[in-house]
Amino acid sequence: MLLHILALAGTSAAQFFDTTGGFRPFGAGFNRGAYPQDFSVVGPELEAVHDSQTPPTGLAVDKDLNIYLTYPRNSGQTPNNVVICTGFNSEEPWPSAEIQNCTAGQDPSTCFLNVQNVVLDSIGQLWVVDSGIPYYTATMSGAEAIYGGAKIMSFNQTTSEHIRTYVIPQELLAHSMNANDVRINNTLGTNGYAFITDESTNSSILAINLDDGSAVRRLLNTSVVRADEKYVGSYDGNLIYTWNGTKKGYSTTGADGIALASGNFYWGVLASRRFYYISQSVMIDTSLSDDEVLAAVQDPGQCGSEQAGFTADDEGRVYILASEQNAIYYVDTAYPVDETVNGIPGNSTGLVPAENYVVKTLVRNGMIQHADSAAILDGWLYFNTNQLELSPSRQYNNTDNRKGPFRSFRVWIGRGPAI
Ligand SMILES: *[C@@H]1O[C@H](CO)[C@@H](O)[C@H](O)[C@H]1NC(C)=O
Ligand SMILES: *[C@@H]1O[C@H](CO)[C@@H](O)[C@H](O)[C@H]1NC(C)=O
Ligand SMILES: *[C@@H]1O[C@H](CO)[C@@H](O)[C@H](O)[C@H]1NC(C)=O
Ligand SMILES: *[C@@H]1O[C@H](CO)[C@@H](O)[C@H](O)[C@H]1NC(C)=O
Ligand SMILES: *[C@@H]1O[C@H](CO)[C@@H](O)[C@H](O)[C@H]1NC(C)=O
Ligand SMILES: *[C@@H]1O[C@H](CO)[C@@H](O)[C@H](O)[C@H]1NC(C)=O
Ligand SMILES: *[C@@H]1O[C@H](CO)[C@@H](O)[C@H](O)[C@H]1NC(C)=O
Ligand SMILES: *[C@@H]1O[C@H](CO)[C@@H](O)[C@H](O)[C@H]1NC(C)=O
Numbered sequence: 001m002l003l004h005i006l007a008l009a010g011t012s013a014a015q016f017f018d019t020t021g022g023f024r025p026f027g028a029g030f031n032r033g034a035y036p037q038d039f040s041v042v043g044p045e046l047e048a049v050h051d052s053q054t055p056p057t058g059l060a061v062d063k064d065l066n067i068y069l070t071y072p073r074n075s076g077q078t079p080n081n082v083v084i085c086t087g088f089n090s091e092e093p094w095p096s097a098e099i100q101n102c103t104a105g106q107d108p109s110t111c112f113l114n115v116q117n118v119v120l121d122s123i124g125q126l127w128v129v130d131s132g133i134p135y136y137t138a139t140m141s142g143a144e145a146i147y148g149g150a151k152i153m154s155f156n157q158t159t160s161e162h163i164r165t166y167v168i169p170q171e172l173l174a175h176s177m178n179a180n181d182v183r184i185n186n187t188l189g190t191n192g193y194a195f196i197t198d199e200s201t202n203s204s205i206l207a208i209n210l211d212d213g214s215a216v217r218r219l220l221n222t223s224v225v226r227a228d229e230k231y232v233g234s235y236d237g238n239l240i241y242t243w244n245g246t247k248k249g250y251s252t253t254g255a256d257g258i259a260l261a262s263g264n265f266y267w268g269v270l271a272s273r274r275f276y277y278i279s280q281s282v283m284i285d286t287s288l289s290d291d292e293v294l295a296a297v298q299d300p301g302q303c304g305s306e307q308a309g310f311t312a313d314d315e316g317r318v319y320i321l322a323s324e325q326n327a328i329y330y331v332d333t334a335y336p337v338d339e340t341v342n343g344i345p346g347n348s349t350g351l352v353p354a355e356n357y358v359v360k361t362l363v364r365n366g367m368i369q370h371a372d373s374a375a376i377l378d379g380w381l382y383f384n385t386n387q388l389e390l391s392p393s394r395q396y397n398n399t400d401n402r403k404g405p406f407r408s409f410r411v412w413i414g415r416g417p418a419i
Pocket of ligand 6: 185186187188189260261262263264280418419
């Protein structure tokens with residue numbers, strides 16, 4: 001090192017510039033920023049599991065390792081709304097071809113209008129969440145859900161048979177409700193609860209009692225579900241606005257990704273770098289006022305990325321799909337954790353208090369191009385990618401800069417699902 005400094009001291013200023021591209025002043029591993037490709041790839045290898053020709057938003061994996069994807073109709077019709085993957089490049093409509101398209105005059109609670117995600121619960125049922133916003137209105141400003149169309153439906157994973165439908169009550173569809181994601185806790189209450197994020201601009205969170213179908217809508221239009229004012233994200237090194245032709249705007253997408261862990265409900269606000277959690281029992285307690293529910297929301301600090309998807313494992317670890325960072329983050333919500341934080345040893349027991357949450361990176365890799373949904377099974381975390389930020393509404397003059405195929409991957413975590 002000494003010789004090196006002496007050498008530099010003896011040269012003229014112009015010769016400080018290295019044009020060979022192969023110059024590492026202090027040797028590999030000792031410095032950063034010597035090469036343009038000095039981005040760190042973090043974590044274990046990604047294993048490709050499926051290629052989609054069009055961008056998928058939702059993903060589930062059933063107990064037999066079948067992969068399901070959703071192709072929503074937010075920017076127009078898609079042939080199939082929900083599919084099961086039958087090979088690396090092949091798919092079939094699921095649970096049937098007939099259910100994929102509501103037809104004129106059909107009861108919209110019996111067919112798919114605009115399914116956003118599909119998830120597996122802990123008792124072998126697959127659930128779909130349908131925003132109920134038909135494809136022919138979805139791209140219009142102020143698009144509204146159709147009553148009956150906005151719903152969750154459960155199916156038997158073994159037989160694909162429909163089990164039950166819970167329609168979102170008419171009065172909860174006000175203020176442009178836009179159901180985006182769902183998670184089920186089968187052991188909460190008498191017959192379980194479903195939790196749904198409403199990603200509309202006003203935004204809110206719903207809980208549906210799976211026993212009697214009654215529903216509550218909480219946190220409507222509060223700061224913990226609304227986007228940041230004039231939010232600007234970044235993606236692959238470019239800044240992301242919304243565009244209508246040459247008219248510039250800002251994403252206003254609200255509460256989006258969800259996970260259930262440690263008896264809490266976790267969510268992120270998409271057009272922000274914020275995430276929160278609240279006790280599931282508080283969310284379902286209809287005797288509480290809206291102010292009491294808002295006061296119970298926990299704020300563990302920002303997570304450094306826009307995020308569209310969350311999932312959780314059986315040890316209380318919540319995973320955050322960090323689209324701005326080509327990464328998947330994680331945060332431990334229950335002890336033990338890796339290190340002492342604020343004086344609390346990592347080998348403690350119980351739940352981690354919000355102020356001690358430390359978000360970390362599980363994987364970071366150029367192949368993670370807007371991971372959107374994730375599911376955990378048999379030690380693997382599965383996720384899909386869809387390049388959302390490169391889609392027409394987020395690109396200048398509505399150019400579609402997405403370049404498929406859109407790959408789904410899995411990464412080894414050695415843990416099982418929370419739910
Ligand atoms: C759904 O409707 C679209 C448009 O009419 C059609 O292209 C597609 O094949 C239909 N899907 C199924 C599964 O029938
Ligand atoms: C885009 O702008 C056009 C023309 O001003 C308008 O009619 C349309 O509703 C806008 N689209 C959205 C999604 O806001
Ligand atoms: C699904 O169907 C199988 C075969 O009929 C049955 O054994 C199982 O109990 C069903 N599961 C659910 C969750 O209904
Ligand atoms: C929010 O709710 C208000 C009141 O219902 C409604 O006028 C407005 O259109 C909603 N905002 C958006 C962006 O949907
Ligand atoms: C929602 O909140 C925003 C920002 O605080 C406010 O401007 C707007 O009036 C509210 N809308 C409704 C429907 O309450
Ligand atoms: C589901 O609810 C039960 C009963 O309240 C609770 O013990 C459990 O922790 C919840 N599951 C998760 C993953 O949060
Ligand atoms: C945590 O580790 C410390 C130091 O190794 C030990 O003294 C303590 O008993 C451990 N606590 C638990 C709950 O395991
Ligand atoms: C925007 O795209 C349209 C075609 O979709 C094109 O005609 C127009 O010239 C473009 N405008 C600008 C400012 O690039």
